[in-house]
Amino acid sequence: MLEVHDLTVSYGPIEAVREVSFRVEAGAVVSLVGPNGAGKTTALNAVSGVIPARRGRILFEGRDITRMSPHQRVSEGIVQIPEGRLVLAGMTVRENLEMGAYRRPRPEIAASIDRMEARFPILRERSGALAGTLSGGEQQMLAIARGLMAKPRLLLLDEPSLGLAPLIVRLIFEIIRELQAGGQTILLVEQNARQALAVSSHAYVMENGKVVLEGPAESLTSDPAVISSYLGQAISSPT
Amino acid sequence: MNLLAQQLVNGLFIGSVYGLFAVGYTLVFGVLDILNLAHAAVFTLGGLSAVWLVQAAGMSIWLAFPLATLLAGGLGLLINAAAFAPLRRRADSQFSGLISSIAMAIIFDAAALGLFGARSVRFPPGTVKVHVWQIAGVTITSLQVGIVLVATLLMLILTLFLQRSRTGKAIRTVAENERAAMLLGVNVSGIIAFTFFISSALGGAAGVLYGLYFDSLAPDMGRAIELKGLAVIILGGMGSIPGAILGGLAFGLSEVLTVAVSGTSNLRDAVAFTVLFAILLLRPSGLLGRGKLREA
Ligand SMILES: Nc1ncnc2c1ncn2[C@@H]1O[C@H](COP(=O)(O)OP(=O)(O)O)[C@@H](O)[C@H]1O
Numbered sequence: 001m002l003e004v005h006d007l008t009v010s011y012g013p014i015e016a017v018r019e020v021s022f023r024v025e026a027g028a029v030v031s032l033v034g035p036n037g038a039g040k041t042t043a044l045n046a047v048s049g050v051i052p053a054r055r056g057r058i059l060f061e062g063r064d065i066t067r068m069s070p071h072q073r074v075s076e077g078i079v080q081i082p083e084g085r086l087v088l089a090g091m092t093v094r095e096n097l098e099m100g101a102y103r104r105p106r107p108e109i110a111a112s113i114d115r116m117e118a119r120f121p122i123l124r125e126r127s128g129a130l131a132g133t134l135s136g137g138e139q140q141m142l143a144i145a146r147g148l149m150a151k152p153r154l155l156l157l158d159e160p161s162l163g164l165a166p167l168i169v170r171l172i173f174e175i176i177r178e179l180q181a182g183g184q185t186i187l188l189v190e191q192n193a194r195q196a197l198a199v200s201s202h203a204y205v206m207e208n209g210k211v212v213l214e215g216p217a218e219s220l221t222s223d224p225a226v227i228s229s230y231l232g233q234a235i236s237s238p239t
Numbered sequence: 240m241n242l243l244a245q246q247l248v249n250g251l252f253i254g255s256v257y258g259l260f261a262v263g264y265t266l267v268f269g270v271l272d273i274l275n276l277a278h279a280a281v282f283t284l285g286g287l288s289a290v291w292l293v294q295a296a297g298m299s300i301w302l303a304f305p306l307a308t309l310l311a312g313g314l315g316l317l318i319n320a321a322a323f324a325p326l327r328r329r330a331d332s333q334f335s336g337l338i339s340s341i342a343m344a345i346i347f348d349a350a351a352l353g354l355f356g357a358r359s360v361r362f363p364p365g366t367v368k369v370h371v372w373q374i375a376g377v378t379i380t381s382l383q384v385g386i387v388l389v390a391t392l393l394m395l396i397l398t399l400f401l402q403r404s405r406t407g408k409a410i411r412t413v414a415e416n417e418r419a420a421m422l423l424g425v426n427v428s429g430i431i432a433f434t435f436f437i438s439s440a441l442g443g444a445a446g447v448l449y450g451l452y453f454d455s456l457a458p459d460m461g462r463a464i465e466l467k468g469l470a471v472i473i474l475g476g477m478g479s480i481p482g483a484i485l486g487g488l489a490f491g492l493s494e495v496l497t498v499a500v501s502g503t504s505n506l507r508d509a510v511a512f513t514v515l516f517a518i519l520l521l522r523p524s525g526l527l528g529r530g531k532l533r534e535a
């Protein structure tokens with residue numbers, strides 16, 4: 001569904017992503033893991049188009065979208081739930097959800113909001129509240145629901161568990177599993193590599209702007225190098 | 240007592256024009272965090288072109304007013320395309336945009352001078368049929384009432400538009416966070432251009448109403464309102480639409496009350512700006528400011 005070839009992205013003279021290639025098959029959950037500053041967010045931003053690619057090509061369903069504007073990519077079904085959530089703090093929860101469906105036909109929106117509120121009851125409860133007044137976990141739920149309102153064909157999820165309490169993190173990964181079961185294609189960026197690999201079929205490890213390792217998630221999970229560098233020492237692997 | 244009542248009423252009329260001018264000013268600020276210092280020049284061109292449409296083209300004011308408003312909106316598109324859009328990716332775009340908007344103002348002022356001449360002009364007599372009413376010793380004209388109604392109506396429509404419509408919500412989304420807006424599928428540069436269009440259209444409409452109210456327009460009429468408009472949006476709380484409306488009224492009222500109390504117009508501006516400082520001492524973020532203050 002998504003193919004990224006030799007992508008280079010730079011901020012001024014600094015190349016934050018260098019000649020990176022990866023692909024996501026339809027229906028798969030693929031994760032991009034690696035330490036802080038590796039270039040994961042930058043790579044995702046290039047896929048959604050909010051940062052232009054310096055070199056390389058991005059193909060979506062075989063079509064070259066490298067130069068396509070971000071809003072057109074949303075129309076094509078590429079939807080990013082950004083790091084830091086970026087909820088619209090001064091707008092109501094409902095307005096946030098409405099904006100999620102900005103590029104969809106208007107008559108469908110109310111029913112979609114209903115479904116989303118049924119899945120995330122807290123959003124119905126706080127429907128009229130300003131999004132900025134929600135707790136961090138609630139804001140992440142809102143950001144996810146808002147992203148889903150766009151009916152993504154490819155969902156780009158950037159650090160959905162960042163800075164959240166363990167209970168909420170578990171909830172978030174439950175949602176990811178649920179989406180996966182429903183056939184949603186997801187490109188997941190996580191520092192929480194262990195949990196990310198557990199839900200993924202395939203993964204790429206980034207470091208210093210490059211992909212340094214890639215493979216099926218299971219084989220990465222059992223790779224000693226990956227374990228020591230990215231999964232921490234306290235391994236209680238299920239095997 | 241009657242004089243005071245009369246001045247209060249006058250303050251309401253002129254305050255509504257200030258409010259309309261400031262609403263456009265603050266809209267661009269609220270969305271982009273930039274000041275468009277060509278706003279006053281658009282105000283001038285809006286007013287002068289309405290006079291031209293009525294006088295030279297022989298149009299009714301009911302046609303000339305909306306046309307001048309649209310024309311002013313078009314100037315807003317031009318300001319955005321020439322002064323702001325090319326700089327948007329620069330790290331210092333707020334400051335450089337400010338400067339290039341001053342440059343646009345200078346060009347617009349020169350255009351006003353070249354197109355309409357340096358002398359002050361007025362709408363031909365009978366442009367608007369004026370009835371005069373005496374109510375409890377206070378003189379009110381139908382023109383004044385019309386001005387308040389039109390200004391109020393435009394501000395009301397804008398408020399509803401921003402609250403309810405899909406595009407209005409997109410404008411607020413861009414105001415909240417440009418990055419988020421892009422990710423939600425908002426065509427951010429299109430929305431910014433449209434915001435400039437509305438802002439300048441309202442500024443031009445204020446110019447027409449101002450010209451009708453004072454029965455005199457000149458290429459330098461923007462000077463008089465430029466600083467007041469800035470004061471009003473600071474007073475109301477930068478970026479706040481209701482704040483700008485309220486600030487406009489407060490400013491108009493404090494002006495005319497000064498004249499009423501002191502008996503001369505010499506102190507008018509001084510007192511109005513003093514009131515501004517006094518209010519900001521009490522409420523640093525303005526009347527309806529978002530309460531966000533710079534951390535110490
Ligand atoms: N807006 C920016 N301007 C300049 N440098 C940036 C910017 N955003 C990120 N970087 C740099 O790019 C590199 C990659 O960052 P990022 O993609 O955010 O990494 P990750 O998401 O993997 O933590 C880092 O060195 C970071 O400092």
Ligand SMILES: [Mg+2]
Nearest residue numbers: 040041083159
């Ligand atoms: Mg990141």
